[in-house]
Amino acid sequence: MEIIEENQSGINIFKLNGRLDSNTSQGFEKKIFQAIDDGSKSMIIDFKDLEYISSAGLRVILKATKALKREEGKMMLCDMQDYVKEVFEIAGFDSFLRIVGTMDDAIQSF
Amino acid sequence: MAKNKVSFKLKSKLSELDTLCQHLERFGQSIGLSPKCIFEANLALDELFTNIITYGFDDKKEHTIEVTISHQNNKLIFNIEDDGIPFNPTKVDTPDLECTIEECKIGGLGIHLAKNLMDEVCYQRCKKKNILTLKKNIKEAEPAKKRMKG
Numbered sequence: 001m002e003i004i005e006e007n008q009s010g011i012n013i014f015k016l017n018g019r020l021d022s023n024t025s026q027g028f029e030k031k032i033f034q035a036i037d038d039g040s041k042s043m044i045i046d047f048k049d050l051e052y053i054s055s056a057g058l059r060v061i062l063k064a065t066k067a068l069k070r071e072e073g074k075m076m077l078c079d080m081q082d083y084v085k086e087v088f089e090i091a092g093f094d095s096f097l098r099i100v101g102t103m104d105d106a107i108q109s110f
Numbered sequence: 111m112a113k114n115k116v117s118f119k120l121k122s123k124l125s126e127l128d129t130l131c132q133h134l135e136r137f138g139q140s141i142g143l144s145p146k147c148i149f150e151a152n153l154a155l156d157e158l159f160t161n162i163i164t165y166g167f168d169d170k171k172e173h174t175i176e177v178t179i180s181h182q183n184n185k186l187i188f189n190i191e192d193d194g195i196p197f198n199p200t201k202v203d204t205p206d207l208e209c210t211i212e213e214c215k216i217g218g219l220g221i222h223l224a225k226n227l228m229d230e231v232c233y234q235r236c237k238k239k240n241i242l243t244l245k246k247n248i249k250e251a252e253p254a255k256k257r258m259k260g
Contacts, residue, residue: 019131022160023124052131052149054156055220062214069211083149090226091219092207 003031011042011110013103017049020057029060036064041073044106048079053087065097074098078106113140115180122163122173122192127156134179141181147248150227151179151186157220158190158199158242166194166240188228188244197240198233199224 001018012035020028035043045061065075077099080088088094100106116137120126131152138148159175167173178189204225205218225231230245 021127021156022164023127052152054153054160055216055223056160058219059216062211062216066211083146087153087223090223092205092209093214095208096211096214 001027003028005031005035008107011044011107012040013044013046015046015049019052020050020060021052021054022056025056025060028057029063032060032064033067036067036071036073041068041071042110043068043073043075044103045075045077046079046103046106047077047081047084048103050081050084053084055091058087058091058093061097062093074110076100076106076109078103114182115178117176117178120159120175120177122167122175124160124163126163126175127159130155130159130177133177137179137181143186143248147186147246151188151246154224154227154244154246155188155190157224158244161199161220162190162192162194162197162240166192166197168195184248186246186248188242188246190240190242190244192240193238194240196235198235199242200231200233 001016001020001024004015004017006013006015014032016028018024061077068075075098077097079102080099085099088097088099098109100109116133118129118133120129134152134155135148138151155177162175173193176191180187199221202218202221204222205215206213227246228244229247232243234241
């Protein structure tokens with residue numbers, strides 16, 4: 001999996017490309033927690049090019065969202081393919097994670 | 111004609127998830143499954159496989175997990191066999207899905223996903239092996255299409 005990190009007006013954006021599973025989730029966890037340790041409080045995860053996610057990926061997103069919340073930060077998720085979004089729904093995560101349609105919607109929410 | 115059955119062996123390491131995905135995609139495409147159906151089958155098998163290799167073995171040896179996928183009468187049937195410690199995923203409690211973010215725990219979530227994406231999940235312990243049989247109904251709108259030339 002490829003992770004592209006960008007910073008746009010103080011928001012850390014992570015663009016995920018490929019498959020987020022138990023094989024690749026550790027690398028993602030490291031990057032996202034590095035950003036939290038560096039003081040990032042605003043984050044967007046862009047799912048546009050993410051083909052696949054398993055519970056290992058959900059775990060990292062849950063953990064990071066909790067950590068950010070403790071720091072009074074905020075995380076937005078955007079641009080999911082329907083079947084990726086369905087995984088969040090089956091897990092019940094759509095009730096407390098903030099999932100929006102497009103990157104513009106995500107940026108405007110800050 | 112597309113074969114309606116495929117069997118393969120996976121080693122007990124996480125990098126084998128890619129091998130699992132490749133086999134599944136090749137088989138799924140050969141019988142004309144939709145990308146969504148391949149995705150769901152992949153996720154269910156991934157969660158069960160990851161669970162087996164994470165919790166299933168109490169030694170450091172390399173083990174083999176055998177997977178068979180077959181297609182018959184609008185059903186996909188998956189068989190997963192491992193020689194790990196006895197474990198019945200059908201008995202795992204569903205996590206509390208109504209919880210708040212603070213209460214939310216990740217344990218049991220993978221198995222919950224797998225059960226949701228399959229229509230049937232059966233477990234047997236036989237000859238010191240865990241045998242999981244999963245069934246997924248596929249819609250009639252997804253038959254293997256033959257390409258016609260000319």
